[in-house]
Amino acid sequence: MGILDYFKPVDTWPPEKVRQFLDEKSPQEYNLVDVRTPREYEEEHLPGARLIPVGELETRWKELDRNKPTITY
Amino acid sequence: MRSRAAAAVLAREGFQEAYSMEGGIRAWKGLRASGPPDAGMAYFDPAKKAEEWIALAWMLEEGSCKFYGEMGKKGEGAEAAVLFRELSDDEEKHKSSLFKIYQRRSGKGSDPGFPRSLLSLESGVDYLEGGIVLEKALEWAQGKGRRDILEFSLSLEVNAIDLYIKMERKVEGKEAKEVFQALSNQERDHLKRLSAALQKE
Numbered sequence: 001m002g003i004l005d006y007f008k009p010v011d012t013w014p015p016e017k018v019r020q021f022l023d024e025k026s027p028q029e030y031n032l033v034d035v036r037t038p039r040e041y042e043e044e045h046l047p048g049a050r051l052i053p054v055g056e057l058e059t060r061w062k063e064l065d066r067n068k069p070t071i072t073y
Numbered sequence: 074m075r076s077r078a079a080a081a082v083l084a085r086e087g088f089q090e091a092y093s094m095e096g097g098i099r100a101w102k103g104l105r106a107s108g109p110p111d112a113g114m115a116y117f118d119p120a121k122k123a124e125e126w127i128a129l130a131w132m133l134e135e136g137s138c139k140f141y142g143e144m145g146k147k148g149e150g151a152e153a154a155v156l157f158r159e160l161s162d163d164e165e166k167h168k169s170s171l172f173k174i175y176q177r178r179s180g181k182g183s184d185p186g187f188p189r190s191l192l193s194l195e196s197g198v199d200y201l202e203g204g205i206v207l208e209k210a211l212e213w214a215q216g217k218g219r220r221d222i223l224e225f226s227l228s229l230e231v232n233a234i235d236l237y238i239k240m241e242r243k244v245e246g247k248e249a250k251e252v253f254q255a256l257s258n259q260e261r262d263h264l265k266r267l268s269a270a271l272q273k274e
Contacts, residue, residue, distance in 0.1 A: 011093070018094050019102070
């Protein structure tokens with residue numbers, strides 16, 4: 001991950017939209033990725049979220065199905 | 074910020090739809106689960122894990138079945154008591170679907186070792202999600218009002234959903250995946266019903 005990734009325009013969803021989406025879909029239909037640290041994850045996370053800290057995403061994105069809608073937080 | 078960078082990495086790697094949640098978890102108004110990423114699953118021997126996960130899920134269902142059963146006996150607020158009894162009955166059904174899948178996978182008709190010796194647990198102590206001892210939870214609940222008990226129940230369900238989604242993802246075999254998927258869906262339904270009850274408080 002380069003510094004430029006911080007400045008790229010990305011699609012964002014408000015939490016309310018995320019909540020509605022998660023309510024309507026079953027967990028097999030999307031990727032929900034917590035990109036914080038293991039410590040933060042352990043304290044609290046969205047139900048069913050996978051933990052892939054942002055610094056590891058460069059190598060670990062392959063664990064996710066890229067055809068599925070993916071939400072990061 | 075981290076989340077935006079993450080979504081940017083994914084978009085670059087060819088994810089057609091990658092969204093960053095605005096405001097991160099601090100902005101999240103919904104319920105939250107707690108605990109490590111493997112939700113305690115890593116504790117078990119990988120060679121036998123599916124059967125052990127099933128046993129673990131059964132134990133937790135047993136714990137919440139008993140917890141809700143006791144809450145259902147508390148007379149105050151008939152509506153909540155009915156809800157707790159229904160939840161308790163559902164968890165009882167979950168136990169039997171878990172036991173059936175265990176039987177099919179292990180090839181054992183009956184197994185006195187299920188579930189406790191698979192998990193190296195002593196008999197007599199029941200557990201809830203997050204390793205909470207049932208007896209302690211019941212003691213705690215004695216002095217508490219409905220609102221606290223509903224909130225505690227919600228946290229049990231959220232962690233159960235979290236666990237079942239992860240088990241579904243990791244377990245091998247279509248049938249076992251379906252069982253965990255069905256369980257997580259049913260616990261989601263419990264969550265809705267508990268939230269509705271809490272809103273009436």
